[in-house]
Amino acid sequence: MILSRTSQYAVQALIYMATQPSETPVLNKDIAAQLGVPAPYLAKILQSLAKGNLLFSFRGRLGGFCLREEGEKITLMQILLLTEGPAFTQSCLLGLKKCSDETACPLHFRWLPVKKKIIDLLQETTLEKLAKAVESGKYRLADVPGKLFEQVKV
Amino acid sequence: MILSRTSQYAVQALIYMATQPSETPVLNKDIAAQLGVPAPYLAKILQSLAKGNLLFSFRGRLGGFCLREEGEKITLMQILLLTEGPAFTQSCLLGLKKCSDETACPLHFRWLPVKKKIIDLLQETTLEKLAKAVESGKYRLADVPGKLFEQVKV
């Protein structure tokens, strides 16, 4: 598995938030329900994203979470640096502590161009793009998405 | 982290084995010492690789482990399919159970070409190539490799 479950939930949640009107805070409870993920776990993830300055959080009635920046500015890389840790981009395939151009594992120079592709993807993919994809109805954010964009307003 | 520790140890161990003469079995104990990884844990990994038909194992005195095929035939993909599980190549970045061209997550088509690069790399990289890289002395298989290819025979 490339990403930890924590990272997967974080990305899913932020994409969902980017599909919602940005004026009113989104509830952890609602996000969890829409994605079908455990609410207590998601709450902890959202709190850490708020500490990482990616979200605003508001307590009390009418509280919830808001994206701190507009969706077009937030990249997947920003999210994953918070959830996977800052060493995320420098990790060695074989797990060596020190694996650089000078002291390299035998896979280092084969892995380098692929890693660059991954990093490029993560840096150029913004929440806005992903949110639009979901809003188009052609892509889904969760298994058995149920009524993510099929619900009728009452 | 891209690979589990189990996978990292497995790849390291098999590369090391490929650098050793193929006639005589290699001892788990020796591999563990050279790589600086816990021997009992490595033993479990090697056993599972033997069950997956990648290694021969011999019990008793003069026993040990041998590569089942020559190094040039064994690819990283073969190893990781055993240690990461057969679903390894189809995993969705966001963790969706069903994420195919028909039912896709918003990252699916962006991720696809990158995933292909990874799979290509894993399929075309053989133990032989990696073993030769290590034997050249320019690459290291473990942190603080100590005397991996510096030791003097007595």
Place this chain on the structure above:
DNA sequence: ACAATATAAAACAATCTTGTCCGAATATCC
């Protein structure tokens, strides 16, 4: 028989994921 070795199983520890609980903050209603 003995020593060296792999194999198996089980025990232990650490980490990751999930759930429960209660307190703190905030808006709304009276």
Place this chain on the structure above:
DNA sequence: GGATATTCGGACAAGATTGTTTTATATTGT
């Protein structure tokens, strides 16, 4: 202003998974 409902915040623990160690057993060559 005070009561109330709602929501985040944080502590704690249960469960699951992964990683690590220990112990015992079986096999093989000398």
